Amino acid sequence: MRQSSLVVVANRLPLDDNAAPDGACEWRRSPGGLASALHAILQQTPATWIGWNGGIDSAPVLPDVGTLRIRPVSLSSEELQGYYEGFANSTLWPLYHDAVEQPVFDRGWWETYRAVNQRFAEAAAELAEPGAAIWIQDYHLQLVPQLLRELRPDVLIGFFLHVPFPPPELFMQLPRRAELLRGMLGADLVGFQRPQAAHNVAQLAVKLFGAEATDDQITLDGRTVRTGAFPVSIDVTEMQALASRPDIVEHAEQLRADLGQPRRVLLSVDRLDYTKGIEHRLTAYSELLRDGRVKVRDTVMVQVAVPSRERVDSYRVLRDRIEGEVGRINGEYGRVGEPAIHYLNQSFDRADLAALYQTADLMVVTPLRDGMNLVAKEYVAARSDNSGALVLSEFAGAAAEFEDAFLVNPHDVDGLKETLLQAMDADPADLQRRMAAMRDQLQRHDILAWARTYLTALDHTGRLAAGLRR
Known part of the structure; x- marks a missing residue:
C-alpha cells in the first residue's frame, strides 16, 4: 500500500455519507466542523486522511479528493456507542466544556475508546512513510499519539485539540486521567486554541507525573513535548468569494423578503448542543419581546440548529426543550404569518449559509463554552461591505x-x-469600524496561516509547511 509523508487522523472523514452515482465524493462541510477548517489546505496538498466514514461495520474503498487519499476506519454499532456516543461525547465533551452538562463515567466505555484509538493508531502506522508527519485531531483520539509512538517511533507526531482543555480540578475527576494525559503527551507537538489550555496541561503533568513543565514544553520520560496555542481559522477567500456571488446576493435579498422585510434580522447558527447557549439566547429574546423592547414586525430572529448526536439521550432531551420553548415564544408573541422566531433544525450547505450571513444584521454567537467557533469567523468573512x-x-x-x-x-x-439592544441600536459608523477591524484580523490569520504556523512548529525544516498549496 502506498504510504504518505503527511497523514491526518480524525474521527470523521471529510466526505458526505454517500458517494454520488458517478463515484465522486464531496467534502462534508458542517458549520464549525473540522473538515470545514482543513478542506482548503488539504484538498490541494498530497496527504492521506484516516477516519470513520459514518457507516456501521463497513470501510468501503473511497475515491481520492484531489490529491487527498481517503482511508476509512470501520466502527461496529457497539463501538459507536461506547467510543463515540459514550466516552468521547458523554464523558470527555461535557467535562472539557466546563461540565455545562454533567459528564457520565462508565467503565465499559473506556475499554472501547482505547480499542478504537488503537485501531486508528495502527492504520496511521501502516500508511505513514518513514519519517512522515502524522497530524492527529481532537479529543476522540487522545490516546493515539502515545499508541502511535510505540508503533512508529520514527515519525513526527502532532496532536491538535479543537475543543477547550479544562482546568486541572475538572480534569482530575476523570477515572482514567493519567492514561488520557500520557496519551496526548505522546505527541511531539500538542496544539490548543488558547494559551490557558497549555497552562492547564503543564499543571497536570507536574501533578500527575512529576514532570518538568512550562506553558511551552513538558519533559516526561526523558522526552520533551512542545505545547502552544494555534487558533484555528477558516478559508477567508472562499467565503468572501461565495458571499459576493450574484446568485448568493439575490438569494439573500429573497430571504429578507421572505422574512417580511424587517428592519433587523438576528441570526444564530449552531450545532444543536448544550454548550451553544441556545436556551439562554431564547430566554433573552423572549424577555425583550415580553417587555416590548423588541417588536415582532420590526425584528426577526432566525435560529439554525444543525442536528447533532441524535442518538445521545441528553441531545434528544435538549432538542425537545428548545423546540418547546420556540413554540411557546411563537405562540405568545407571533402573529399570523409572522413568527417571532424562525427555527430550522436542519443542515445548510455553504451557499445557503453565505446567503444567511448576508441577510443578518446581527450575528448572535453566544456559546457557554467553545474552543473557537468558526461560524463567527465565517460571518465576518462574508461581510465584505463592513456592515x-x-x-x-x-x-x-x-x-x-x-x-x-x-x-x-x-x-x-x-x-x-x-x-x-446595544448592537441593534449601534451607530452605523461604529459598526463599520468594528467590522473592518475584525476583517483585518481575520484576513491576516486565515486557515492557511494556521496550518503553516502549526506545521512549521511541528517540523522545523519547513518541508511540511512549504507543501501546503491553495
Missing part, C-alpha cells in the same frame, strides 16, 4: 481575536439582553 454586528460570547475562543465584537457573558441573561 453587520457580531454579538460574541466571552467564552468562545474567537473572542480573543475579535475584541471589536459586542462581547457578552451568555450566562448573564440581563447582560445579554442589553448587549443585543
Whole structure:
C-alpha cells in the first residue's frame, strides 16, 4: 500500500455519507466542523486522511479528493456507542466544556475508546512513510499519539485539540486521567486554541507525573513535548468569494423578503448542543419581546440548529426543550404569518449559509463554552461591505481575536439582553469600524496561516509547511 509523508487522523472523514452515482465524493462541510477548517489546505496538498466514514461495520474503498487519499476506519454499532456516543461525547465533551452538562463515567466505555484509538493508531502506522508527519485531531483520539509512538517511533507526531482543555480540578475527576494525559503527551507537538489550555496541561503533568513543565514544553520520560496555542481559522477567500456571488446576493435579498422585510434580522447558527447557549439566547429574546423592547414586525430572529448526536439521550432531551420553548415564544408573541422566531433544525450547505450571513444584521454567537467557533469567523468573512454586528460570547475562543465584537457573558441573561439592544441600536459608523477591524484580523490569520504556523512548529525544516498549496 502506498504510504504518505503527511497523514491526518480524525474521527470523521471529510466526505458526505454517500458517494454520488458517478463515484465522486464531496467534502462534508458542517458549520464549525473540522473538515470545514482543513478542506482548503488539504484538498490541494498530497496527504492521506484516516477516519470513520459514518457507516456501521463497513470501510468501503473511497475515491481520492484531489490529491487527498481517503482511508476509512470501520466502527461496529457497539463501538459507536461506547467510543463515540459514550466516552468521547458523554464523558470527555461535557467535562472539557466546563461540565455545562454533567459528564457520565462508565467503565465499559473506556475499554472501547482505547480499542478504537488503537485501531486508528495502527492504520496511521501502516500508511505513514518513514519519517512522515502524522497530524492527529481532537479529543476522540487522545490516546493515539502515545499508541502511535510505540508503533512508529520514527515519525513526527502532532496532536491538535479543537475543543477547550479544562482546568486541572475538572480534569482530575476523570477515572482514567493519567492514561488520557500520557496519551496526548505522546505527541511531539500538542496544539490548543488558547494559551490557558497549555497552562492547564503543564499543571497536570507536574501533578500527575512529576514532570518538568512550562506553558511551552513538558519533559516526561526523558522526552520533551512542545505545547502552544494555534487558533484555528477558516478559508477567508472562499467565503468572501461565495458571499459576493450574484446568485448568493439575490438569494439573500429573497430571504429578507421572505422574512417580511424587517428592519433587523438576528441570526444564530449552531450545532444543536448544550454548550451553544441556545436556551439562554431564547430566554433573552423572549424577555425583550415580553417587555416590548423588541417588536415582532420590526425584528426577526432566525435560529439554525444543525442536528447533532441524535442518538445521545441528553441531545434528544435538549432538542425537545428548545423546540418547546420556540413554540411557546411563537405562540405568545407571533402573529399570523409572522413568527417571532424562525427555527430550522436542519443542515445548510455553504451557499445557503453565505446567503444567511448576508441577510443578518446581527450575528448572535453566544456559546457557554467553545474552543473557537468558526461560524463567527465565517460571518465576518462574508461581510465584505463592513456592515453587520457580531454579538460574541466571552467564552468562545474567537473572542480573543475579535475584541471589536459586542462581547457578552451568555450566562448573564440581563447582560445579554442589553448587549443585543446595544448592537441593534449601534451607530452605523461604529459598526463599520468594528467590522473592518475584525476583517483585518481575520484576513491576516486565515486557515492557511494556521496550518503553516502549526506545521512549521511541528517540523522545523519547513518541508511540511512549504507543501501546503491553495
